[in-house]
Amino acid sequence: MIIYGSLVSPFVRKLLAYLGEKGIEFELKGVGIGDPDPGFRAASPLGKMPAMDDDGFMLADSSAIIQYLEAKHPAPELIPADPQERGQVIWWEEFGDTVFAACSGKMFFNRIVAPKFLGREGDLAAAALAESEELPKLLDYLESAIPASGFLVGDRLTLADLAVASPLMNFKHCGSVVDAATHPKVAAWSAAILARPSFAPWVAKEERMMAKVLA
Known part of the structure; x- marks a missing residue:
């Protein structure tokens, strides 16, 4: 899994911590504002970070990515079922x-x-x-x-x-x-x-x- 983003983004930082708590392995590829990186632009049509490429499945926005990952990796539970x-x-x-x-x-x-x-x-x-x-x-x-x-x-x-x-x-x-x-x-x-x-x-x-x- 590739995560595109910058460490100074609160949304990227949130996602990286979430991945750490889940124990999900990933590669962070640093990108900046308006970065022309083709992989990043393919994953994030609006050019906003973070974006994700999970074995060809591409998604942008930290909340969307986390909802996807919570469904794919339900344990440990970080979004309660209650x-x-x-x-x-x-x-x-x-x-x-x-x-x-x-x-x-x-x-x-x-x-x-x-x-x-x-x-x-x-x-x-x-x-x-x-x-x-x-x-x-x-x-x-x-x-x-x-x-x-x-x-x-x-x-x-x-x-x-x-x-x-x-x-x-x-x-x-x-x-x-x-x-x-x-x-x-x-x-x-x-x-x-x-x-x-x-x-x-x-x-x-x-x-x-x-x-x-x-x-």
């Missing part, structure tokens, strides 16, 4: 992908991607507004929702934890680290999830790469 828990996991993935990642994207794109990768000035006002107005409310909500078990759904690891923890790396690259004094549960939960063997090697590699980019 109706209520499944609904919660889908909600948290939506929160991670379309709310949390959107906020981190405003900061990460404008402060890092635009100037460092695209060679143009980012909208620093939009990044500052996201950090000062959007992010605190999202962290407050997450702080209120993390159970004592340390897992978002069903007192065990699910896709929910992977999807919501992933964008926090993009916040971190922008210098916005979760404050343990104001959001202690988020700080402890995110540290534990990102330290899992499914995340940790990719996080370490990503941090080395970003250190060179930001130097």
